Amino acid sequence: xxxxxxxxxxxxxxxxxxxxxxxxSAKTAALGTLTPGVIKVAVEPYAPYTTVQGGxxxxxxxxxxxxAAEKLGLKVEPQTTDFAGMLAGVQSHRVDITIGGVAWTxxxxxxxxxxxxxxxxxxxxxxxxxxxxxxxxxxxxxxxGTVEGYVWVKSIQSVPGAKLHAYPDATGVFDDLGAGRIDVxxxxxxIIIAAQKQRPDLKITTEYLTxxxxxEVKAKPAYQYFQPYQTGFYLxxxxxxxxxxxxxxxxAMYKNGEMAKLxxxxxxxxxxFLKPSADVATTRRGVDRPGTWTPPSIGQ
Numbered sequence: 495x496x497x498x499x500x501x502x503x504x505x506x507x508x509x510x511x512x513x514x515x516x517x518x519s520a521k522t523a524a525l526g527t528l529t530p531g532v533i534k535v536a537v538e539p540y541a542p543y544t545t546v547q548g549g550x551x552x553x554x555x556x557x558x559x560x561x562a563a564e565k566l567g568l569k570v571e572p573q574t575t576d577f578a579g580m581l582a583g584v585q586s587h588r589v590d591i592t593i594g595g596v597a598w599t600x601x602x603x604x605x606x607x608x609x610x611x612x613x614x615x616x617x618x619x620x621x622x623x624x625x626x627x628x629x630x631x632x633x634x635x636x637x638x639g640t641v642e643g644y645v646w647v648k649s650i651q652s653v654p655g656a657k658l659h660a661y662p663d664a665t666g667v668f669d670d671l672g673a674g675r676i677d678v679x680x681x682x683x684x685i686i687i688a689a690q691k692q693r694p695d696l697k698i699t700t701e702y703l704t705x706x707x708x709x710e711v712k713a714k715p716a717y718q719y720f721q722p723y724q725t726g727f728y729l730x731x732x733x734x735x736x737x738x739x740x741x742x743x744x745x746a747m748y749k750n751g752e753m754a755k756l757x758x759x760x761x762x763x764x765x766x767f768l769k770p771s772a773d774v775a776t777t778r779r780g781v782d783r784p785g786t787w788t789p790p791s792i793g794q
Contacts, residue, residue: 515569522567525736527590533568533736535559536583536592538576542684542760544594546572554684554760555593558612559727561752562743580728581606587730591740595682597723603782607733608726610741610790613757613767614774616722617703618683620671627678629704630720636677639667645719646680652716664689672696687761702766724774724789748790768792 518531527533537544537551544553551559551572563570573589580592585605595615598608619627627633635655640646642660650658659676661667667679668689679686679698686700706717727744729737747753754764770789779785788794 519567525566525568525739526733527568527736528587529571531567531569532571533559533563533591534571534573534589536573536575536580536589537594538580539574540594542688543682546574551593553594554756554762555595555612555727557756557759558744558747558753559591559593559740561747561756562740565743566739584728584730587732590733590736591727591729593727595725596728598726598778600777600781602728606731607729607737608782609729609737610744611724611726611770611774612744612747612753613762614722614724614770616683616766617705617720618681618686619701619703620668620679620681620686620689620698621677621701622671622674623697623699625677627701627703630706630710630717633678637675638678638680639670639676640680641667644680648716649719650680652714668693668696668698671698683766684760684762691761705771721773722771724770724777745790748792748794754792764792 514529515531523530535551537546537556539545540553542553543555544551545556549572550556551570560570573583575583580594580596581602583589584592597615598611602608621627630653633653633656637657637659638650638653639659639661640650641664642662647658647660650656659670661670664681664685667676667681670676671679672693672695683700683702686698689696690698690700703720705721711717711721727740744753748768753768757764757767769791774789775787779787
């Protein structure tokens with residue numbers, strides 16, 4: 495989901511310990527989840543990243559966590575809320591973790607723990623078939639759409655001559671793009687890819703913006719939101735053992751090919767999603783990672 499989507503609500507209440515698995519191993523119990531053997535997960539409906547169906551989380555983030563949880567002997571217990579509730583549930587330790595395209599930020603890491611990035615979210619654009627836009631300069635003077643509150647609002651407002659069209663949800667972006675009322679829609683990439691398949695009548699394609707240079711960002715700081723951002727699973731500050739265990743599973747998934755397999759399953763390009771930009775390491779080194787930390791990447 496967009497890096498700074500501003501919503502307000504309260505996280506769903508957690509369930510009791512009656513659903514705790516029997517015969518939990520000492521190793522699993524030592525992970526320190528609220529209920530031994532259970533990992534309580536706050537999510538919002540955000541297909542194809544997270545959706546709760548039949549009591550389980552499906553989608554890219556859901557599949558990644560399910561893989562890690564199985565390896566760690568944990569039963570996944572979802573709790574549905576909204577984005578603000580997801581963060582609040584973690585920061586108040588009412589849940590063990592939240593997932594779903596949560597962007598790493600310096601402020602958020604002060605109030606919680608982030609795993610290693612399960613993937614990196616590239617700057618994706620929905621465009622009408624036959625149209626090509628590659629750089630920020632290509633966007634000058636165009637009609638650009640996104641969802642109200644998403645980080646791209648600030649970026650669009652900084653593009654010379656561009657007109658911002660902000661919508662309550664992604665459906666409005668796609669409707670106006672298909673009707674020719676806007677030229678480009680900025681949304682999370684898997685949302686665009688899914689819309690291509692589900693609404694072929696729109697005749698849209700997915701393009702990835704060439705990130706602005708450091709000099710361009712220095713001149714226009716809001717352009718930073720046109721750069722890829724690193725996602726993470728977000729946990730309470732005290733959940734150090736659980737964070738390390740899940741990060742280890744994420745790193746292993748890069749190495750054994752499982753992460754690339756899951757990204758492809760949902761229509762993503764591993765070359766776009768699983769290779770960090772140069773600033774990922776420098777952003778976190780000395781903040782919530784050691785100075786020698788290397789972010790996970792395919793092809794290493």
